Amino acid sequence: MLQFTFLGTSSGVPTLTRNVSGLAIQHNNSKEWILIDAGEGTQHRIQQAKLSLQNLKAICITHVHGDHCYGLVGLLASAGMGARKEPLIVIAPKEIQQWFEVTCQLTDLYLPYSVEFIDVGTLTHAVQVNDEIQISTIALHHRVASYAFAIEATQQHKKLNLELLNTLQIPKGKLWGDLQQGKSVEWNDQVVDSKSVINITTLHIKAIVSGDNDQPELLKAACENVHVLIHESTYNQATLEKVGAAPMHSSAKMVAEFAQSVSLPNLILTHFSPRYHHENGMAELKQEAQQFYHGQLFMANDFDCYELNVNGELSQIHFAKPKEK
Incomplete structure (x- = not known):
């Protein structure tokens, strides 16, 4: 039902193997997609992922730090x-709109389409992006105001009422096909209305994409x-204790313990410090998380x-292992 394509998984700065934060989310029933965060260089990643800016429906910015919005x-x-x-x-935070408006003034930027800014800090209701997706927000804890976005998707499953069709003695074939198509x-x-012989079930799935957050x-x-949580894991616990509380980020241990405590079925970690951008570093973070999350x-x-998928089952459909130094 929902596809998640990671456009950037580094914290702070880009490296040779990872760009800064960006995540594309698309419903299988539509070409439209949404973008969570847009760090510097995100539009290059969008081109490489073969996503179209014409089909981009909404952009959500978790907070004002540059690795999440400079692109x-x-x-x-x-x-x-x-x-x-x-x-x-x-x-996005209201400061993002202010920055955009000043940039338009100072750089003679004109857009041939309208941008509807919604202040994430004052949003009290879900935003219906299209027929399939709605977005709501959760306040987090970071050095600046930071938010998570809850993505709720629906899909209607239409199934012919076979018992009724047999009772009506409608033969299988073209007539069944036409009824299935509405x-x-x-x-x-007699005229048989397709609505009278189709059972409609609405299926729901939910994902949460978190911004920077130390709680x-x-x-x-x-x-x-919730079927999947996507959360930053900037450090391992030892490094977090060494750098102290000032950066206000999470460790793999912290996120894993939380995910286990609420029985989350799926957890994707991202936003890794460049110090871990090698095979041993990533293995270290994964091993720490696996100690506390099962x-x-x-x-x-x-x-x-x-x-x-519609049953809330998460699978990896494309794996792009970065080249290690």
Whole structure:
């Protein structure tokens, strides 16, 4: 039902193997997609992932730190140069809108489409992005105001009522196919409305994508019935204790303990400090998380793609292992 494509998985600065934060989310039923964070260089990653800025429906910025937003204005400008006409939703801290407006003034930037800014700090209701996806927010704890985005997706499953079709003695074949496609058919001198022979079930899945946060427990209430949590894991616990509380980030241990405490079925860790951008470093972070979390764990790489199906089952559908130094 939902696909997650990681466009950047590094914290702070890009490296040779990882760009800074960016995550594309797409519903299987639509070409439209949403972007969570837009660090510097995100638009290059979008091109490499073969995503279209014409189909971008909404951008969510978790907080104002540059590794999560410095690529936003360039991305918006490129969409304009690509002749985009459709309006775009941007859910972000109010400072992002201020920065964008000043940049437009100082750099003679004109967009041929409208941008609807929604202040994430005052958002009290879910934003319906399209027929399939709605977005809500959860306040986190960081050096600046930071937020998580809860992505809720729905999909209607239509199934013919075989018992009723047999009772009506409608033969299998073209008539069944037409009814499945929502068309009315004629049978035995009567019109059979497709709605009368189709059972519709609405399926729901939910994912949470967290911004920078040193208190994972703030997500406890929101994690009820969540199928996957995507959360920063900047350090291991030993490094976090060494650097102290000032950076206000999470360790692999912290996130893993939280995920286990709320029985999350799937956990994807991302936003890794450059000090871990090698095989041994990533293995160290993963091993620490596995000590405390016993669900399905993934360590995200740039261009990794995951799919969350209608049953809430998460699988990796593309693996892009970075080249190690």
